[in-house]
Amino acid sequence: MAVALVAAATLATATPAEAGQTSLRAADPSVLRVGGTYISVQSTGGGIAVRQASSTDGLAAAPARQVWSDTRNLGEVWAPEITTDAGRYYIYFSAGRGPAHRMYAISSASAASGYTAETRLALPDDKWAVDGAMFVFAGQRYFVWSGWAGDTNVEQNLYLARMSSPTTTTGGRFVISQPRESWERVVGNPFINEGPQPIRDPDGRLHIVYSANGSWSDQYCLADLRLRAGGDPTYVWDWYKSNGCQFGSNRATMMAGWDPTVSANGPGHHTFVLLNGDIATSPPAGPRFPLMYHAVPKGTPYAWENRHWYTGIFAWWGGSTYTRANVPGATSDTGFGLKFFE
Known part of the structure; x- marks a missing residue:
């Protein structure tokens, strides 16, 4: 992890621009790489737009091509997520108003054109749902999302369901x-x-890295869920949660041994920039790997309209122990965690 440590030292005195702030005022980046092309999606203009560039840094200046519009007036369009399956592009997004938010999908053989009309995903229990992502782990396709247990806005939990196809x-x-x-x-x-963003570590274990605390606050941060070795992704007690934020701007909520950000305030809702969006291509243990997230520049009022896309890096961090109490199973689990750098 020497390279990651060097990166941390270098960025400790970085200005916001040097620390990866782009000119794009937007939230919830989703980016994948296909060959040498980086492809992003964002919610904008009452629909969804795709950008393509030769680097993550180049995405903000790349033209945004609208690939879907809310012609049926579904409502607020939030957090589109792009991935591929069997050579086809899929974009998942939430649309609706208030309690009516549900997950939808569009697909195409081309990244920036030719998308189908939206298909509503029939998620189990049919409750409020946002931020959905599809992935394949151990030969099984899954969908992970944030949602309500019931019909009222009490708390947002993370849910997982198996899939028999990219839309079912x-x-x-x-x-x-x-x-x-x-x-x-x-x-x-x-x-x-x-x-929630899935990724597979160098030991082959599944992680779901997610955002915690309100997105309207600089307490917004990233934390990690790590599946125990040989665990069942659908069994809650096979998951171990990091004991604090692993990427955030407030020292009081950081996991011991993890430092707060210097320039980016309230980092969250990130994307691992994976080849074809496939967690099977998750990077191995080694130096550092690209990432994008949204945050507000420090010294700027923390508000949704002040969010920018940022480029950053992450590294796998071996020997990370997560502990828990008063639940079934072992009280601690050691494996890879993640270090994030501006």
């Missing part, structure tokens, strides 16, 4: 995380776990 879930929904730790309940009404 099968079986029930399984809660895998709830915002119940003190460090993820600093800002509430509601308390949240959202923006």
